[in-house]
Amino acid sequence: MDIGLDALPEALAGLAVRPGDPDYQWVRSSRMRGGRPALVLRVRNAHEVAEAVVFAGARPVPLSVRSGGHGFSGRSTNHGGIVIDLSAMNRIEVLDEGSRLVRIEPGARWGEVAAALHPHGWALTSGDHSAVGVGGLATAGGIGLLGREQGLTIDRMRAAEIVLADGRQLRVSAHENADLFWAVRGAGFAFGVVTAFEFAAEPVGLLGHAHLIQDAIDTAAFLRAWAEAARSAPRDTTAFLTVGRPHDGRVIAQSTILVDCEDTDLIRARIRPFLAAGPPLVQHVGLADYSDVVPEPEGLCTAEGEPVSRSGLLDRLGPAAARAAADLITGGESHFFQLRAMGGAIADVDSAATAFAHRSAAFQVVAMGIDPARLDRSWEPLRAHLSGLYVSFETDIRPERLTEAFPPDTLARLVELKKTYDPHNVFHDNLDLTRAPAGRRSEPRPRPELR
Numbered sequence: 001m002d003i004g005l006d007a008l009p010e011a012l013a014g015l016a017v018r019p020g021d022p023d024y025q026w027v028r029s030s031r032m033r034g035g036r037p038a039l040v041l042r043v044r045n046a047h048e049v050a051e052a053v054v055f056a057g058a059r060p061v062p063l064s065v066r067s068g069g070h071g072f073s074g075r076s077t078n079h080g081g082i083v084i085d086l087s088a089m090n091r092i093e094v095l096d097e098g099s100r101l102v103r104i105e106p107g108a109r110w111g112e113v114a115a116a117l118h119p120h121g122w123a124l125t126s127g128d129h130s131a132v133g134v135g136g137l138a139t140a141g142g143i144g145l146l147g148r149e150q151g152l153t154i155d156r157m158r159a160a161e162i163v164l165a166d167g168r169q170l171r172v173s174a175h176e177n178a179d180l181f182w183a184v185r186g187a188g189f190a191f192g193v194v195t196a197f198e199f200a201a202e203p204v205g206l207l208g209h210a211h212l213i214q215d216a217i218d219t220a221a222f223l224r225a226w227a228e229a230a231r232s233a234p235r236d237t238t239a240f241l242t243v244g245r246p247h248d249g250r251v252i253a254q255s256t257i258l259v260d261c262e263d264t265d266l267i268r269a270r271i272r273p274f275l276a277a278g279p280p281l282v283q284h285v286g287l288a289d290y291s292d293v294v295p296e297p298e299g300l301c302t303a304e305g306e307p308v309s310r311s312g313l314l315d316r317l318g319p320a321a322a323r324a325a326a327d328l329i330t331g332g333e334s335h336f337f338q339l340r341a342m343g344g345a346i347a348d349v350d351s352a353a354t355a356f357a358h359r360s361a362a363f364q365v366v367a368m369g370i371d372p373a374r375l376d377r378s379w380e381p382l383r384a385h386l387s388g389l390y391v392s393f394e395t396d397i398r399p400e401r402l403t404e405a406f407p408p409d410t411l412a413r414l415v416e417l418k419k420t421y422d423p424h425n426v427f428h429d430n431l432d433l434t435r436a437p438a439g440r441r442s443e444p445r446p447r448p449e450l451r
Contacts (some may be wrong), residue, residue: 033075068133106135139188148344186355
């Protein structure tokens with residue numbers, strides 16, 4: 001399909017990378033997914049973003065927006081379309097020392113943010129991988145390794161600058177375009193391109209940092225014990241669990257645990273319940289700076305292939321849910337399974353305060369595989385226990401996923417705002433709000449088991 005590249009505005013001509021250009025191999029794919037876009041625009045400022053959005057919005061091809069390009073969802077590249085690449089917009093600056101207010105552009109990666117904030121003794125909760133871009137995570141939620149103490153990344157946001165589909169540039173905050181500020185915090189991908197964020201960082205000193213490798217052959221029992229340790233931990237403790245495919249009949253589980261404390265005896269006490277979940281094979285526990293836990297990323301990394309992932313939220317991991325998760329892991333269709341602890345400060349925020357509304361969730365769960373049909377068959381028994389969906393890890397963008405990602409009142413409000421801020425649905429490459437069930441409110445999902 002001819003997408004009219006001859007009509008590329010002069011302001012964008014020097015930013016364009018096309019198939020056959022020397023740099024194309026480095027920008028066509030993301031860290032997780034292969035792509036062959038017809039055009040990549042490497043913008044450097046909000047004005048160029050606006051030009052790129054207006055140009056792309058007038059063409060009937062996929063439009064992807066890339067900040068770090070790490071995301072599981074694969075939305076940062078495409079085949080035959082246009083990619084707006086924000087990686088050159090990566091500035092990090094302190095706006096106010098007293099309130100710890102920092103301005104961060106979307107192309108910065110979280111490892112770079114951690115390094116920039118470290119000399120001030122500050123940190124922002126930010127997932128668990130240093131190469132993740134600020135823009136993708138901070139418009140979806142941000143379930144991070146300091147989350148139980150700091151909340152979601154979006155809970156630290158105080159303002160943002162966004163380019164709309166028609167090229168307008170707006171500032172959003174609690175006092176400026178407040179309805180759009182609400183939407184940006186959880187569904188920003190559907191409304192525009194955020195070109196800068198303002199966050200309130202938190203003072204963070206040395207942290208207790210544990211990396212545990214454990215035998216999880218009794219997988220359901222291990223998951224229940226681990227989940228109970230994570231759920232009942234004080235909010236200074238946040239834990240993530242990763243389990244791979246069984247190998248030679250063994251199931252190996254790896255935990256990353258952060259404790260915001262420098263008292264080594266207290267750190268050991270916080271880690272002890274996790275060690276009780278299954279026989280430890282390796283354990284490293286010590287003190288670390290947050291910038292060491294999320295170090296500066298090394299270079300660029302591009303991928304091929306089309307991995308699939310399924311994402312959900314759990315209010316509690318009861319016996320039936322643990323068995324379903326264990327069957328998913330031991331069945332071998334999931335190459336990567338993860339539980340991320342939530343609760344704590346995340347649950348302090350009212351569910352209506354942001355477009356991310358699933359504040360009761362105790363865990364985010366994700367499974368990644370290769371074959372969507374086979375992964376779905378293994379995932380479906382667990383889906384019955386889920387209380388919602390986290391968009392950053394979901395590759396299934398069918399309309400029914402909307403009612404899992406957003407509760408009825410939240411979804412209805414987002415649909416109305418979409419009509420105001422993106423009436424022609426330029427930003428539809430993630431979950432498409434215009435495909436929400438029409439004429440009725442979606443029914444709430446059954447409450448998951450609490451035993």
